[in-house]
Amino acid sequence: MPELPEAETIARGLQAAIAGRRIRRVRVHRQEAVEPMSPAAFRCALTGRRVESVARRAKWIAAILDDGTRWVTQLRMTGRFTWSPPSALRAAPHLSVSLLLYGPQGGGVLRFYDVRRFGRMWILDPAAWSELDARLGVEPLSKDFTRRALAGLLDGSGAPLRNVLLDQERVAGLGNIYANEACYLARLDPRRPANSLDESEVARLHRAIRTVLRSAVERRGTSLSDYRDVLGGAGRFQADLKVYGRSGAVCPRCGGVVARTVLAGRSAFFCPGCQR
DNA sequence: GCGTAGACTTGAGGCG
């Protein structure tokens, strides 16, 4: 599911829902979700803590707690949060972790679901968080992500462009949907060796990455199947997809036919007519 | 060091 725009939408939703509230109760329904911590240690680390704020880094969700630790979630493919009033509803299938939170304006239940069970949560002290943060590449919507910075990242690799854009140690937050869409918008063949781009092509790609991500954040992400925001709302960027998941469709720019190929074991979509 | 294949996991959709 979630790439940068989906994680951003979820983080903003969590900030609105739980920032300032205190965690009263924690239940771990699937212990793999918190490994290598034990469920008991995880519950103990969170219970009684106040959530100061919630933000996104790359595709990770990080809540800062009042003891200085970070409660970090990696959503992977199908991880999903829901926020609901404490009274309401029973849990649905695939529930991994649930928390009860209260604040001055009342409380609610935060639930973490994950059909495919890849999603994980950790409690990190400041040093462990710094280590994680340092391992991740530049935020593509930050001002550190310059054309020059992108050129430097691409120069280091002869692998296909699409694969390099997926490398979280280079650019942090792009996943398969937006990497493919950015290549399309930049009119670049995703199979091109990353280090073969000239200056104007790098400039086009830089602009395309930012345009695609900003637009997808504004649309609250792409809902192809599982992804929903914390209140259950779908994203709307799926209507704007030009190539991802659209092999055989007509290219809206040149009238060619969108093709699918496999790069490093994952689908790549592009229009052979106008991506060079 | 670099790049790719495989593994993890469950469910949906296509095909016959």
Added chain:
DNA sequence: CTTCCTCAAGTCTACG
């Protein structure tokens, strides 16, 4: 209708 096969938003590990 059932069965089998392929594929899926991510990332970590193991090889060549």
